[in-house]
Amino acid sequence: MAFVDSNVFGLSLSHRLFNKTVLIVGGGEVAYTRLQKLVPTKCKIHLVSPKLHPKIIEDYGELIKSKILHTQRNFDLEDFDLNTEGNNNLNVITPDLFESLSPEEITERCENITFDEWSLVLICIDDPGLSLKFYQYGTLKFPNVPLNICDKPKLCPVYFGAVAKIGGPNGIDCMISSNGKAPRFAALLKKDIEKRYLELDVEGSCNKIETLRNLLKKEEIVEKFKGNIIPVRMKFLIYVTDAFDLFNCQKLDCIKLEKLFIDVYINKSDELPLPKDLVQNFSI
Amino acid sequence: MAFVDSNVFGLSLSHRLFNKTVLIVGGGEVAYTRLQKLVPTKCKIHLVSPKLHPKIIEDYGELIKSKILHTQRNFDLEDFDLNTEGNNNLNVITPDLFESLSPEEITERCENITFDEWSLVLICIDDPGLSLKFYQYGTLKFPNVPLNICDKPKLCPVYFGAVAKIGGPNGIDCMISSNGKAPRFAALLKKDIEKRYLELDVEGSCNKIETLRNLLKKEEIVEKFKGNIIPVRMKFLIYVTDAFDLFNCQKLDCIKLEKLFIDVYINKSDELPLPKDLVQNFSI
Numbered sequence: 001m002a003f004v005d006s007n008v009f010g011l012s013l014s015h016r017l018f019n020k021t022v023l024i025v026g027g028g029e030v031a032y033t034r035l036q037k038l039v040p041t042k043c044k045i046h047l048v049s050p051k052l053h054p055k056i057i058e059d060y061g062e063l064i065k066s067k068i069l070h071t072q073r074n075f076d077l078e079d080f081d082l083n084t085e086g087n088n089n090l091n092v093i094t095p096d097l098f099e100s101l102s103p104e105e106i107t108e109r110c111e112n113i114t115f116d117e118w119s120l121v122l123i124c125i126d127d128p129g130l131s132l133k134f135y136q137y138g139t140l141k142f143p144n145v146p147l148n149i150c151d152k153p154k155l156c157p158v159y160f161g162a163v164a165k166i167g168g169p170n171g172i173d174c175m176i177s178s179n180g181k182a183p184r185f186a187a188l189l190k191k192d193i194e195k196r197y198l199e200l201d202v203e204g205s206c207n208k209i210e211t212l213r214n215l216l217k218k219e220e221i222v223e224k225f226k227g228n229i230i231p232v233r234m235k236f237l238i239y240v241t242d243a244f245d246l247f248n249c250q251k252l253d254c255i256k257l258e259k260l261f262i263d264v265y266i267n268k269s270d271e272l273p274l275p276k277d278l279v280q281n282f283s284i
Numbered sequence: 285m286a287f288v289d290s291n292v293f294g295l296s297l298s299h300r301l302f303n304k305t306v307l308i309v310g311g312g313e314v315a316y317t318r319l320q321k322l323v324p325t326k327c328k329i330h331l332v333s334p335k336l337h338p339k340i341i342e343d344y345g346e347l348i349k350s351k352i353l354h355t356q357r358n359f360d361l362e363d364f365d366l367n368t369e370g371n372n373n374l375n376v377i378t379p380d381l382f383e384s385l386s387p388e389e390i391t392e393r394c395e396n397i398t399f400d401e402w403s404l405v406l407i408c409i410d411d412p413g414l415s416l417k418f419y420q421y422g423t424l425k426f427p428n429v430p431l432n433i434c435d436k437p438k439l440c441p442v443y444f445g446a447v448a449k450i451g452g453p454n455g456i457d458c459m460i461s462s463n464g465k466a467p468r469f470a471a472l473l474k475k476d477i478e479k480r481y482l483e484l485d486v487e488g489s490c491n492k493i494e495t496l497r498n499l500l501k502k503e504e505i506v507e508k509f510k511g512n513i514i515p516v517r518m519k520f521l522i523y524v525t526d527a528f529d530l531f532n533c534q535k536l537d538c539i540k541l542e543k544l545f546i547d548v549y550i551n552k553s554d555e556l557p558l559p560k561d562l563v564q565n566f567s568i
Contacts (some may be wrong), residue, residue, distance in 0.1 A: 007322035011404075012459035013430070014294035015441045020428075040293035077379035093424040095361035106420050117428045120295075136390050140377040144304075146297065146402045146427065158297045161459075172470065174477075175296035175445075175459045181488035184521055186456065188530040189481075193458075196480065196546050197473075206466035237468055245470040 010159070010179055017043035020115050021082060025075045025134060026124035027052040030150045034122050037061055037160070037221060043119070046082075048075040075125075077137050082118055086278030117142055120158070123149040154181045162190040167202025215258040224266045234274075236261055243275035244283075251283040294443070294463055301327035302476055304399050305366060309359045309418060310408035311336040314434045320407050321444070327403070330366075332359040355399075357407075361421050366402055401426055404442070407433040437464045446474040451486025488534030497521060499542040508550045520545055524566075527559035535567040 020043050024031050027049030035056060038045060038085075047064070048071040056064075064070045071079065098106070123134050131149045138147050139157075146158035153159050161177035174193055178186045216233050225232070238255060241249060260282065263270035273281065304327050309314050311333030319340065322329060331348070332355045340348075348354050381558065382390070407418050415433045422431050423441075430442040437443050445461035458477055462470045499505075500517050509516070509517060524541060544566065547554035557565065 008300070008326050010298035010457070011301055011321055011325050012296065012298050012445065012447060012457055014296050014445055014461045014463075015430070016292070016441050016443075017295055018292050037295055041295050042292050077382060090334070093421065095421075097425070098361060098421050106424075110420050110423055113423060113427045115427045119428055136394050137377065137379075137382050139394055139397060140382070140390075143397050143535045144403055146299070157300050159300075161296065161298055161457075163296060166473065172347045172473065173294070173296055173445075173459075173461045173463075174459070174473075175298070175457075177298045177457045177459070178490065179298075179457075182493045183326070184493055184525045185490050185530075185533065188525060188533070189450065189456065189458075192530045193477065202469070206462065206469050209468055241468045241472055245467075246476045249469065249472070 008179075010239060011162070012175060012177060014173075015041070015120075017041040017119060018115070020119035021046065022122065023048070023080075023118045024122045024124060025079075026126075026150075027056060028126065029055070030054055030124035032056050032059075034124060037163075039063065045069065045180065046071070047139065048073070048079055050074055075134065077134075080118075080121075080138060080141055082116070086222070097210075118145050122146045125150075126275065128152075138165075153220045162186040162195040162249055164190045166197045167200055171202040176246075200247065201250040205246075208249055208252040208254060209237070209241060212240070212252055212254045212257055215254055216261055221258075221262065221266070224262075232265055233261075236265070239272060239275075240278065240282075243278045248279060248283070253282045253284045256282050292463075293368060294461055296445070296459060296461060298457075299404075300327070301325040301403060304328065304403035305330065306404045306406065307332070307363075307366075307402045308362075308406045308408060309333070310410075310434075311340060312408065312410065313337055313339070314408035315406075316340050316343075318408060319449075329353065330355070332357070332363055334358055334561065351463065359418065361418075364402075364405075364422060364425055366400070370408070402429050405429055405431045407431070409434075412436075437467075446470040448474040448477040448480045449476065451484060455486040484531065485534040489530075492533055492536040492538060493521070496536055496538045496541055499538055500545055505542075505546065505550070508546075516549055517545075520549070523556060523559075527562045528567075530564060532567070537566045537568045540566050 015037070018041065022038055022043050022045050024034055024038075024045060024047045027047060031047065031049065031051050032055045035045070038150070039060065045068045047068055050073050052064075052070075060068065093109075101109070121138055123131050123138075125131055128151070131152060132155075135147060135149050135155060148156045148158050148160065159177075159180075161175040162183070164174040164176065166172045166174055176186045176189050176193070204281070213233075216236070222229055240252070244252060260270065260272075264272055272278075301322070302325065306322055306327050306329050307316055308322075308329060308331045311331060315331065315333065316337050316339045319329070323344065329352045331352055334357050336348075336354075342452065362550055372529060385393070405422055407415050407422075409415060412435070415436060416439075419433050419436070419439060422429070432440045432442050432444065443461075443464075445459040446467070448458040448460065450456045460470045460473050460477075497517075500520070506513055524536070528536060544554065544556075548556055556562075
């Protein structure tokens with residue numbers, strides 16, 4: 001069993017679950033916190049539980065009527081079978097078949113792909129014996145599907161870290177993982193990070209950086225530039241954002257900075273100012 | 285295709301890859317950074333690349349001779365077939381079969397499990413056309429296996445965030461994900477977090493918290509306590525670590541705190557001090 005001590009490091013990854021199917025066993029408080037993380041990913045959710053926590057009904061009652069498939073009874077081993085709709089044969093591919101397809105046919109197949117297994121299984125019930133049973137059966141049935149059993153961090157092939165939200169609920173996720181060494185310490189760090197960056201203008205900064213990047217991608221600039229513009233643009237963006245630093249990117253004067261880029265790299269009529277002069281002269 | 289805009293949120297998870305198999309296509313600078321993340325997880329690595337970056341040879345040359353399987357040529361679609369050793373039939377399970385097994389037999393099967401697919405596929409080559417081809421073929425062949433194609437964040441079902449290391453290379457991982465909105469902003473945040481917590485004694489703090497937790501788990505304490513000790517222990521640990529806060533947990537006087545726990549919750553001869561008094565009187 002993937003029973004691993006905390007000296008073996010975990011690998012942190014961010015998952016796109018759009019269109020994929022996630023199984024949640026249980027409808028209590030833990031299932032509620034899982035839903036908070038899963039619903040924004042726009043995955044398909046199957047939830048199996050005889051009862052639902054009032055908070056689930058309050059926040060996700062409408063979704064459960066329309067989008068979340070809720071089976072209102074105790075979970076059974078047979079429920080591990082994911083009955084995929086559509087034609088599974090679409091997924092059967094060989095190198096020869098692949099090479100014989102046109103680019104359009106490949107794209108079409110990729111767009112109509114059937115995810116024929118759970119992409120994630122979350123056991124959120126308050127019964128260690130049953131949890132272990134579901135874990136063992138699930139692991140034997142599909143060894144590669146990531147499982148999480150609440151309250152059993154050492155057993156889980158995937159686990160949730162403490163997630164600090166920087167810049168509010170729609171801001172940047174910052175997942176803190178202590179590899180199971182000290183969850184309380186991760187919780188303190190989470191709280192401290194959220195407090196420290198309370199004033200950080202995440203939305204404003206990200207928008208400004210994106211705007212500047214898009215301005216420098218304009219066709220007229222790319223055309224006038226001799227050679228490969230990508231590394232030069234990246235270097236410029238790094239220089240500018242490093243100069244403004246984390247707390248001042250919302251002040252970027254994108255129009256003036258676009259002009260600076262043209263003057264320095266296309267017209268060669270100017271040179272890059274020192275970081276402190278950049279902040280002083282190219283802020284809004 | 286799982287082509288998702290940045291308004292759909294990713295789900296951050298930490299993966300245990302111990303005993304699982306990861307495919308890396310490419311042997312350049314990106315592959316090197318992936319190895320830095322993967323080797324500490326003790327996963328099995330298959331690396332396919334005609335050449336290896338000098339840094340890979342320097343840092344992982346010995347591992348490549350012994351543990352990392354290196355195929356020294358260009359990657360081919362056929363290389364997507366993972367030839368698993370051992371008996372795949374071990375993985376075939378049904379509810380009836382499962383129920384007929386003894387607990388020992390179940391444990392044995394779980395321990396001898398065959399991970400019959402890649403657990404993660406990382407395409408790290410500098411050729412957008414080939415990358416797309418490998419992505420499409422891989423996605424069609426095994427839709428549920430997480431793939432990452434470097435330089436194509438929007439295409440990847442899993443992606444790497446900027447990871448701040450707090451407390452040095454063996455410390456706590458802090459993965460920052462902007463959902464692709466502003467990688468430069470995530471990079472600034474990473475740098476700032478590493479700087480801010482430079483002085484944080486992660487190892488000392490985690491060790492002290494673990495020591496205290498273990499002291500409170502001693503049989504003689506559990507026996508003397510009337511009722512379910514778990515929530516009380518958790519409440520006490522939260523109260524103590526909150527009082528000491530992130531920057532002072534390395535000062536916990538575990539022996540005195542153990543005595544306090546006994547006095548308050550077992551002997552009922554004392555009460556919990558206010559947070560500031562706790563820090564003043566229970567520090568080393």
